[in-house]
Every structure is written in C-alpha cells, then in structure tokens.
Amino acid sequence: MHSWTFDDMPDLSGTTAVVTGANSGIGAVTALVLARSGARTILACRDPERGARALQAVRRAAPGSDTRLVGLDLADLSSVAEAVGHIAKETDGSLDLLVNNAGVMALPLLRTADGFEMQFGTNHLGHFALTHHLLPLLGTGGMSRVVTVSSLAHRIGRIDFGNLDAARGYDKWRAYAQSKLANLLFTAELQRRADEAGRPVLALAAHPGLSATELGQAGPRLAGRTWAAKLERATRVYTQPASAGALPTLYAATLPTALGGSYYGPRLLGGTRGAPGPARMSARAQDMDTARTLWDESARLTGTPADAI
Numbered sequence: 001m002h003s004w005t006f007d008d009m010p011d012l013s014g015t016t017a018v019v020t021g022a023n024s025g026i027g028a029v030t031a032l033v034l035a036r037s038g039a040r041t042i043l044a045c046r047d048p049e050r051g052a053r054a055l056q057a058v059r060r061a062a063p064g065s066d067t068r069l070v071g072l073d074l075a076d077l078s079s080v081a082e083a084v085g086h087i088a089k090e091t092d093g094s095l096d097l098l099v100n101n102a103g104v105m106a107l108p109l110l111r112t113a114d115g116f117e118m119q120f121g122t123n124h125l126g127h128f129a130l131t132h133h134l135l136p137l138l139g140t141g142g143m144s145r146v147v148t149v150s151s152l153a154h155r156i157g158r159i160d161f162g163n164l165d166a167a168r169g170y171d172k173w174r175a176y177a178q179s180k181l182a183n184l185l186f187t188a189e190l191q192r193r194a195d196e197a198g199r200p201v202l203a204l205a206a207h208p209g210l211s212a213t214e215l216g217q218a219g220p221r222l223a224g225r226t227w228a229a230k231l232e233r234a235t236r237v238y239t240q241p242a243s244a245g246a247l248p249t250l251y252a253a254t255l256p257t258a259l260g261g262s263y264y265g266p267r268l269l270g271g272t273r274g275a276p277g278p279a280r281m282s283a284r285a286q287d288m289d290t291a292r293t294l295w296d297e298s299a300r301l302t303g304t305p306a307d308a309i
Helices: 025-036 048-061 077-091 118-137 152-156 172-197 215-222 226-238 247-254 288-302
Strands: 016-020 040-045 067-071 097-100 144-149 201-206 263-269 272-278
Touching (some): 016 118, 025 040, 025 048, 040 077, 048 067, 067 077, 097 118, 097 247, 118 288, 152 172, 172 201, 172 288, 201 247, 247 263, 247 272
Parallel strands (some): 016 040, 016 097, 040 067, 144 201, 201 263
Antiparallel strands (some): 263 272
16 A cells, blocks of 8 residues: 655645744644645744744745745734734635644643633634634635644543633643644534535644654743753654654645545554554544534634634
C-alpha cells in the first residue's frame, strides 16, 4: 500500500490558506508545504519577531510563493477579532483552508486576557472564535476546509462544564486533555451544523503523534523548571520530527476523499513511521450531546452567535 508523503500534495494554486501558530514546529512545516504547493499562505502568529523570521524562512524555501503574515494571539479575543479583519483583506474575501494548529500544553495555571484558563482559552476558545469570525469567508469559492489539530491526550479528557475556568481546582494535564477533547467535539459539531445549513465546509481534525516541537518546553519554563525543559529537549531523540508530525494535518487538508468529521493521525504503514491515516477517537469525542452543549457554552463565553452556521 502506498504511503502518503509530501510528494502527494496536490497543486493548490488559486487557493488561500491560514495556518495558526505557523512560526515553529508543525505549523511552520504546514505553512511551508502549503506555500510550496501553490497556496496563498497566511502565517497567523502571536510573536511578531518570530512570525517575521518564519515568513522569511518560508519565502526562502519556497521562492515565488505568495506568503503573508498576520498577528494573532489566541489568548486575547480582541486580537482574534483584529486578526480576522487583516485576514479578510489578505484573502480578498475568500478562504479555502483554515488550519487551527496553534496551542499550548501542560502550563501552570494562567489566565488569558479575557480571564479563561489558558489552555482551554487558547487551544479551544481562541480557535472557536477565530473560526466563527471567518465563517463568512469559508465556502465562498467552493468547498472549504477547517482542520483543527487535536492530540492523543484527548482520550483521557473530560469536559467539566462546572469547572471550565479552573476555579475549583486545576491539573495541568487534565486541562490540556480537556482542551484537546474540545477540539474534536468542536470539529464534530461544526460539521453537523455545516451539513444542516448546506454550507460547503468540511470540518476535520488531526493529531501529530509524538513529535519533536517546542510545545512541551513552555510549561516547564513558565513554572521556572529549566531542568524539565532541558529534559523535554533530550527526549526528542525518541520522537518523530515536526515534518512527520505535520503529515496528518496536510493529509486532512488535501485528501480528496476526506469526509467531514474525520480524524487523522500517524500510523505504521508498510514499515513507514508516521504515515497518515484514520485515527481513533474516544467515545467522549463522539458524544454529540456534549458537542452541542460545548458549542453553546463556547459561543456564550466568546460572545459569538451560537447560530452563526
């Protein structure tokens, strides 16, 4: 059986894509491959300097590509709203692909600019609001896709509606798992609503497996444990590179036969580590009652219309 690689990427000329967290790791690889494949690619990054360096790196590696940079802090809803205005201008009013990739992991208890627990607020609510605001641009030029990056950790996640703000106790790994489960529930409910409304939007999800990125170092650094950050860097020898971790995201973004609501991840195929294919979701990730409730609560928290689609 053929193992899907970057060489299988289709020609994306004439399409426009937005990648959040495109300044490093899987997001940087995703943006580069999309740009090389001909897509107008917008790098949505929180840090202006790192974003500018990432933009220049993509332009060097993909000369002649149409690449842009937009500032986006998912932990600040005012930044999300401002970024949407810039994206609308850069896309000429039509968006073919939104990759909700940015995220944080296992942080000490922190708050977003709007008072949300940082992991839930960034990984889920920030992307929820961004996607909502970009809905008018999606599907205007044919079928569009929203690919949201989840994690294997979703399998241990539970949505605790009574403690989404971590007011009644906090565990960094439970909070992370909850946010990644929320990514999958959001994907399922977005697809259900798109189908019901007859909107040409495919909502899909992916996970990178165990990949060598900077994601695992932020938590130890913020907690003042530099030894833990160094240990995390040392363990990278046992994980796949970010380039392999990006394969499932790009697979979901471009596979012609992908069905809405699908979830992809790396798997062993013909001895090739990291080859993308269907991934297993937990039973909680397929609970549509929870997905609907989460959607309504997320809309309330972010101040977006629950019936936007």
